[in-house]
Amino acid sequence: MTVASLAYQRILVPLDGSETAEFAIPYAADLARKHNAELVLLHLEYLPALTVEQSPDGPTHEQAQTHLTELRNQLHAEGIRASEHVIESRDLSETLFKFVEAERISVIVMSVQGRVGMLRWLFGNQIEKALGNLSVPLMLVRPVYHKIVVPLDGSRWSETAIPQAVDIARAHNAELVLLHIYQSPVSGYTAQIALAGQQDIAEQTYEQIHDHLIGLRNTLRSQGLRVREQMIRSNNPAQAICEFVESEEGVSMVVMTTHGRTGLSRWLFGSVAQKVVKNLRCPVTLVRPNE
Template identity: 30%
Template sequence: MSEAARKVVVGSDGSALAEGVLDPLQTLLGSEEGARVYLLRTIAADAPEEQIEEARAALEQAARRHAAPRCEFEAHVRRGDAAEEILRFSQEVEADLIAMSSHGRRGVERFVRGSVAERVLRHAERPVLLLNPFALASWEGGVARVIVPLDGSERAEAILPLAQDFARRLSAELRVLHVSEPNDAPHRGIHRARIEATHAGLDAEGQPATLALREGGPAEAILDEVEQSEGGVLLAMTTHGLSGLERWAYGSVAEHVLRRCPAPLLVLRQR
């Protein structure tokens, strides 16, 4: 995956909410030379050809409404399962990012096991940008801060290059967040030292970042950091474990944050 998102696949169901994702992408990609957005609509395998043409025409109209000088839009319609086609198409075009809308007011609280968005998040091999109605409204006011929760592991840091890229494009503050748990005293010093070294490395790369150190439950602290931030926020984080989101059912930090966060979410699944 490239450190910069230049090729983006947008999963669309034809709704106004799904099209709303294109406005944030204009902000992110509008000045990026060679940027390309693929609008992908999936319909039933047995749908008549007429329905395919109608879906393609609707996507092409959406593309024209959101045209940007340096960003090209392509409309694609496929037959089959929506999640499978989004994942397959993203691999075919070597996308840097998948962008989707969710219908919950906060985070992905209305996700159910087997839904399109949940399945894409579970299996995607590239980052996913997820926006719900609240997040879309927040983005319209401008994103002032990109928050990256780090736990001292190399896996958690995998999202940093893309978070840096988003912060640069949005002219937003990059904020590294580390939460020390009360029962993690034996490793607290090691984790904090790595976080501080990572933070110093960002400064050395010419992209200053702020550092927030908190104590308590990780999920609650992350959500509190989002809620207390002034201006719009983008939360960028990884999911851990060989099975990605399969650990959500066991109450992981990612589950609590992703289901309750009102901000736009940039998620990278780590194997």
């Protein structure tokens, strides 16, 4: 008996604007490489029956289109053929079925999680019936987090990201890495000023921060979590975070606050968080603390 090998030509990844839905993309990308197939990114947005306004839970049409274009460009940079589509619909499952047929999709690769759970989001309470109507294979991907990095700068603002990271780590039995990026206060000083005692003060500050970091680590360990701490000296926090995440094996997510030592304007709009989101391939969860 001869078993014919599968030949996927167009691989569909349905998305809802959430990071967990995008966990399916790397799996689909690997499949696309093996089959020299095209990856089709489809953002489906539910359009309420009585209004033309966008669903409040997800991105706007323009935001979704911009984000999908960025994802497509990233895939192109990796040598993968990709296209993107944003469709608003009052019947998501019917729209998906029609899209699969019209676009000659070979297989669907989809995360089981999303804003409300991808299967239920698409098919409502008729999941079994809907799956029976699919004309192509469906590959379901469950997000798994192995290691979660929490960048810190020594401020109470940055530490407000820790509870969010702890919740994710507990749910996935993941390791937490408390990453402190230490910016020396004497980095721009002359050697003479440094010799006048500033260097000693900087080292004392470093040790105090390190002790505090160990205290955080021990507190979390006492709660049954796997945690370790890491301190890096750098005057370019965004670059240091990205380089650490890229070099550290098994990082699944970065959880960081939009506030830091210098406030919202620096972390979110000025530099660090924006650059981290732009340059990292893994999901980044931004937490805005209550002031």
